Amino acid sequence: MSKFIKLFYFLGIVSLLCVRSAYANTEDDSALETYNRAMFNFNTVADDYLVKPVAKGYRAITTEFIRERVHDFFENLKEPASMINHTLQGDFSDSGNSLGRFAINSTLGLLGTFDVASGWGLTKNKTGFDRTLASWCVPDGPFIVLPLLGPSTPRATVGMAADTLSNPTYWADYYTHFGDKWEGYAFYYGITALGFVSVREENLELLDNLTANSVDPYATVKAAYIQNRLKIKACAAPDEEQTENSYDFDFDEEFDE
């Protein structure tokens, strides 16, 4: 197992151990808030000076057609994770759908660079281990900011690490370089880095817009991330849907303490 994966498991497990609250929308405790803000600032600097310029460079040297092929290639690599997790969630027809998509797109779709399966009625239906954990009633935990990867929660981190294990490029390197030092995983790291840049390029405008006029970008990103997370269907809890946006605008009494 590469150091990369080990790190993520370590991070995930450590964070799960310190979960004190069942939901991510509770207030930060001050130590976590201090860490989160520091990491958020670090990520912002890294983004401004490294990731964003690379993403812009990538946009400059590629055409939209090429970027779409790269995007489809990476999306296809996630199909095995979707297949496994649909099964774990008991959605067997969705699992078959992912299997079919992966088989068709990896071959006829030229290593996934073209999504031909969608045209045949097998539309994309992504899922991952994070959603599986949610369906098993695993709580999300508090909001945490990961180095370079940004906003997350303990459950999302564990989900991401587990999904990495079902990424075909990881296994391709694992088998061809079994027992090697980390240099043996150069292919995998290279592919991962390209995927990272590709995702960043797709979100250039979105992230700029989200924080452009914010006086506290950390608070904005945190609030938006937590609300968006609540969209993930958790186990049971029939009134979950209702509580997510059940705030009352007649707030005068609410703050009357």
Next chain:
Amino acid sequence: MKKILAVLFSAFLLMTSNAKADINASKAENFIKDVTKQGIEELINSDVSEAEKKARFTKLFNEDLDLDFIGKFVLGRYWRTATEKQRNEFIDVYRKLNIQTWSERFNEFRGKHFEFLGTEKANSKANDQVYVNTQVPMPEGAPASVKWRVKDTGGKMKIVDIIIENVSLAITAQKEYTSYIQKSPNGIDGLIKDLKAKLK
């Protein structure tokens, strides 16, 4: 006969609307249909100049969004302690900043259209608010969900919140501003000053 029926029917409508202060959900939905059709789909895809687009968008924004109401909410508990002057200044800069933010963003909706999925009760003491559920089909994957929180302000419908992919603009802004004020040594005045600096 038809006339009499029509008169009776309108009398009935008047009675029910008087008897019940609850917001009329289908009226709210029609209001959002108008806003999305004229305000977004037609405006963005029309051939008028960018300046004209911005002017029309500003008008729409001022007429159809209840920014006094939203501004009050986003300041949260600090609204209560704010002076009249601070309140007015905040609402003013909040309005301008929102128009600026959204007129930069509205091109995100270019070529998109809204599908209507019915309405849903919103939590409000006066029962004067309702959610209008819509979705926007995306080039790939699931459609993006856009919920409009509509308030009946004495017959005129106004938007009081927009919830995109479960992210409420009002709640997000409230977290941003209250978090800022908590940390800022200059409180609300500091916030107003920094918001003004964001205006172009």
